[in-house]
Amino acid sequence: MRWSPTYLEVARVGIAFTFLAIASYSDWKRREVDDWVWVAMGASSAAFLLAEQVALFSLPTLMLYLASIAITSALALLVYWLGLYGGADAKALICLSIAVPTKPSLANPPLPTSPIFPISILDNTLVVTLAFSFSLFMRNVVRASSQRLFEGLEEEAFWKKISLMFLGTRVELRELREMRFVYPLERVELLEGGKLRRQILLSAPLRGDLDPDKHIKEVVGKLNTTEVGSDYKIWVSPALPFLVFMLGGFGLALLAGDLLLSVALLLTKVV
Numbered sequence: 001m002r003w004s005p006t007y008l009e010v011a012r013v014g015i016a017f018t019f020l021a022i023a024s025y026s027d028w029k030r031r032e033v034d035d036w037v038w039v040a041m042g043a044s045s046a047a048f049l050l051a052e053q054v055a056l057f058s059l060p061t062l063m064l065y066l067a068s069i070a071i072t073s074a075l076a077l078l079v080y081w082l083g084l085y086g087g088a089d090a091k092a093l094i095c096l097s098i099a100v101p102t103k104p105s106l107a108n109p110p111l112p113t114s115p116i117f118p119i120s121i122l123d124n125t126l127v128v129t130l131a132f133s134f135s136l137f138m139r140n141v142v143r144a145s146s147q148r149l150f151e152g153l154e155e156e157a158f159w160k161k162i163s164l165m166f167l168g169t170r171v172e173l174r175e176l177r178e179m180r181f182v183y184p185l186e187r188v189e190l191l192e193g194g195k196l197r198r199q200i201l202l203s204a205p206l207r208g209d210l211d212p213d214k215h216i217k218e219v220v221g222k223l224n225t226t227e228v229g230s231d232y233k234i235w236v237s238p239a240l241p242f243l244v245f246m247l248g249g250f251g252l253a254l255l256a257g258d259l260l261l262s263v264a265l266l267l268t269k270v271v
Contacts, residue, residue, distance in 0.1 A: 008052040009104055013254075015044050016099035020247050023092060027243040031181050033088040038095055045099035064115070065101040072097035072118040089242045093118055096250070104254070111257025112265065123260035124249030129240065133166045140165040151233075152198045153186075160200045167202065168237035176236065177220055185235040188222045196223075198234070 019041035023033045053062055076093040079085055097118045103109075104117075113120040140149060149170065150161050168185045176182075189197040223232060252259065 006052065006056070008048050008055065010106065012045055012048045012052075012099045013104050013106070015041060015048065016096055016250065017247075019095070020092060020243065020250060023088065024241065024243045024247045027088065027241040031239055031241065033091075033243065035091075038088075038091040041095040042098055045095060049098060049101075061102075068101035068116045068118065069094075069097045071116055072101075075119070075122075085242050089246065092243055092246055093122060096121060107254045109253070109255055109257035111259065111262045113253060113258045114261060117253065120253045120258035120261065121246065121249050123258050124252040124256075125242070125246045126249075127259045128245040128248045128252070129242070132240070132245070136169060137166045140169065143170075152196070153200060153235075156200045160202060163202055164200060164235050168235050170233040171236055173220065173223055173232045173234070176216060176234065179216070179236070181239040182216065182236040183239060184216055184219045185237050186219070188219050188234070190222055200235070 019037055023037050023041075026033045026037070049065065053065075073094045076090040076097075080087060080090040097116075100117050100121075102115065102117050103113045103120075114123070143149065147170070149165070150156070153161065164185060168183075171179065171182075176184075185201055187199045187201045189199075191197055219234065223234075
């Protein structure tokens with residue numbers, strides 16, 4: 001039986017937004033989130049979810065909640081195991097599955113959502129991330145009219161160059177020395193005679209075993225031994241604050257629905 005919105009449900013949505021906003025701010029500033037955020041978010045969400053079931057017990061609803069939490073947790077851990085995002089991102093998705101395992105009844109988005117609501121949040125997070133990548137691409141397209149974007153990388157494959165435009169931007173050596181939370185998208189090798197060999201390194205942002213700060217120091221150290229000036233430019237990729245995108249994906253899921261699912265459904269009708 002479908003029941004009307006309750007204060008307990010509103011509280012769960014509020015808890016999810018509040019703690020995800022706190023985590024997003026920490027991710028933006030430090031690219032780290034303290035574990036107390038997830039403990040508090042998960043525990044408080046579970047308490048309100050339990051209280052809701054005590055007040056309005058429904059076995060089908062309870063089974064759907066448990067299935068959503070189990071499936072979302074398994075997916076979150078799988079994506080983390082594949083190295084596609086960090087531990088904080090996995091914890092956020094698991095906590096969201098406890099806070100909002102299904103679409104809140106107070107939400108009435110125009111587009112459909114998944115019965116497992118956290119999957120719709122993740123879908124929208126991917127859309128926001130892709131939008132950010134597209135903004136990088138357009139920025140690089142504009143710069144291409146006045147800069148030689150691939151100077152020193154002329155021998156690299158065309159598809160790698162296009163990928164660079166979606167993943168990063170060029171920065172001067174003087175800026176790179178002071179930058180944090182970026183991954184160099186190039187491998188720099190010193191050859192005989194002080195010459196440089198530069199190669200595109202697209203896998204850097206996805207490698208969990210690669211320390212970006214250490215990589216930057218290595219690149220800067222090698223360039224400092226050459227005669228290049230401080231205005232020398234190389235490609236870097238920002239270490240994306242994925243939780244910020246997830247917060248946006250959460251808001252979109254509540255207000256608009258599942259954008260990725262809607263596109264998939266539209267394509268099935270066209271085909």
